């Protein structure tokens with residue numbers, strides 16, 4: 001089964017509007033690599049409209065970093081799927097920083113995943129274990145629990161994207177190895193096959209995230225079950241992000 005690789009950049013809470021515009025302009029100066037890799041950038045909410053304009057006619061797609069699970073109402077400070085679906089194709093949901101700093105849990109993530117699909121947005125659902133759970137040998141149990149609860153009563157669809165992001169690898173410079181990531185990503189695919197069905201599980205793209213750089217992307221892309229990467233820090237550097245995309249395109253085309 002050939003799945004189109006996806007490289008997504010999560011800018012987190014970085015870049016003012018002006019800085020975001022310059023970063024996108026710098027990315028667009030890098031040589032085009034065609035459509036063999038789907039490319040998504042996820043800037044802060046306030047930059048989405050301006051970046052949407054800049055990306056018109058390019059092969060980059062736009063994603064948001066979070067959303068609320070209601071369409072509108074008295075939810076001060078939240079962003080609605082209706083506001084995002086006019087601007088974005090994708091939305092990152094359940095990022096470990098949302099779970100850790102903003103008390104999101106699997107039940108709220110599940111509501112968001114359902115709402116995203118209802119609103120025409122494709123979720124990039126993040127799952128991953130903490131260092132403590134990893135060291136206690138609980139990775140499998142944690143990951144299966146997250147996938148099952150986050151996707152409870154979600155209609156099976158190949159439009160889902162999952163990012164496996166071990167928390168101990170995010171922003172630490174200590175990436176998992178390609179082999180380690182592939183084992184857990186294969187577990188995620190088997191869990192999906194049990195929960196949904198094998199055919200859909202084969203269509204879902206599952207990314208690795210956690211300290212991906214231009215120096216280590218090759219190690220992940222080479223693995224059979226890894227369909228791309230969710231990139232944090234390195235997505236804020238135009239040349240490096242472009243190098244990650246180009247390497248992914250080259251490596252997947254030779255597999």
Ligand code: PEP
Pocket residue numbers: 010012165169170171172173209210211212230231232233234
């Ligand atoms: C992320 O924010 O999803 C991430 C993986 O960050 P970093 O690449 O900086 O570890």
